[in-house]
Amino acid sequence: MILRLLRKLNISYKSQREIFGYFFISPFILGFLMFFLYPFVMSIIFSISEIELTTGGFNLNFVGTENYSYALFSDPDFTYEVVTSFGTIAAELPIIIIFSYFVAVLLNQKFKGRTTARAIFFLPVILSAGVIHYMDQGDFLQQAMTASAQLGGVDGILTSEVILNLLYQMELPDNFVEYIITAVNRTPEIINAAAIPILIFLSGLQSIPQSLYEVADIDGATGWEKFWKVTFPLLSPMLLANVIYIIVDSFTNLNNEIISMIQESLLGRGGFGVSSAMIWLYFLLVIIFLAIIIKIISRNIIYME
């Protein structure tokens, strides 16, 4: 019907397509303006104001950069937590990427019970409920589990003295050994964070045509060469997607100390103004961090045509 009307009005095919394009994305335009752009701009305004809740609404008093300087210089935890969280993600990013690639390769092979294994590996996506996170913080069972692990001297999974001594005696740099130990101890967190990256890598592996490997086989390529010359270049778009996903996820995650700190200060310490300023500072740093990483990776990305 709409089409007939447009034809009657003598509108060219190209313009018709334009109108329909806008018609299809119109829900997003509406939602974007009302539920994203408006709150987004408001949050900038909040971060430079003091907010008073009144009966019929709220009043804003302009205070300039006061909230920002409070977050940066007066708040006891903010700067410390920001630095820690960047350190954590920089350390964990390579581990999650390598781990999820490795698991994706495993799950891509044919073996008995593959469907079950895949289903279990994606389970963390399903089970990541916010309320469980909050309840675990005060939960006796969880505390008991960490306490019993701490009895061994080191907290976490890697408590075997033999392995620890072995690692230290290998005369590797101490920093490296500590890195490995922390990584192993954080295995559950890493597995949970890797669920969606595994999915993305898996779908990437599926999309590589088998014929390329056959060609490589005929040319006598080894497994190592096949990985670097075929798999890795063709997976590079997924690598970029995963890096972005992991960074965004870790910065918006509930386990993130800053996010929970900002939520606390929303209701307590500084109020809306300071918490908006904090989250803006944090968000800008994240964007810069992302931009640098995307720039480095996308230089080496190869898209299959």
Place this chain on the structure above:
Amino acid sequence: MDNFKSSFFKIKNMKDYLYSLVRMILICGLCFIILYPLLIRIATSFMGYEDLLDPSVRWIPRNFTLQNYTIAYEGIYYIENLISSLTLALTVSILSLFSCIIVGYGFARFEFRGRSIWFALVIFTFIVPPQIILVPNYLNFRFFNLFGLLGEEGFNLIGTYWPFILPAATASGLRNGLFVFIARQFFIGMPDSLEEAAYVDGAGPLKTFRTVMLPSAGPIIVIIFLFSFVWQYNDYIMTSLLTGRSGFLPFALQSLRGTVSTLYEAPIEDWVSEPEFASALENTGIILFLAPIIFIYLILQRYFIESIQRTGIVG
């Protein structure tokens, strides 16, 4: 020569066998780490009061009981809260599903001015942490007046389903940017000839979308529905801010201890003050909370994983 050949193959077989053994151990180990928190919760949920205080009981309950389940079931007003949680999640996921697929289709199949800018904005909504717009959005719904169109005072929508329905219906709900992206990638990959055939037959874009594209979008429908449903059901922050913190399972779970001590008389009332017992009750409550989504996942799981293989979520 023959002898050599057969022993060579034996070694190769051995190698393969060893490899699959190592692979199996590795996969089982990793699966165990993932399932561990769930398993330990299930194990404690069947333990009686004596077992919980006895440190020698681990994993296998000595006094098997369903008592924790009956208490937790009463304590979180399970049926009532479950229905409201499921209704909310279902409403949001169905609306998001429709809006995101329509928008994704628009981005994939039509050329229009400003398309790349709008699409960049879709990606941007996904990257911005929801916490940035959380408070302004709360105030937006608390004094909802559509930029002054609905009068100065506005409506208080907090505590209703509207703060969830409106964004979901306009493709800007929880992580909807990701869903639009997935839908767009899927429709871009569809062959042009399908659409052209429909156009030649005289169907307009709307009819083509409904009769040709939508029926073949099965895989992404499962993915978007499942993700959207699960994320809404599990969400805590948005729901707690926009609903006034009552009438949904997560909040009932949080106040479980208090509810049980007022609902029940001694000895259960006294037992709740023991951290071991209270923790077991809460973990039982968590299992009850997770049961529906685990159930849905088990049904859709086979189809879900196949879909991901066929669509190739990214790229």
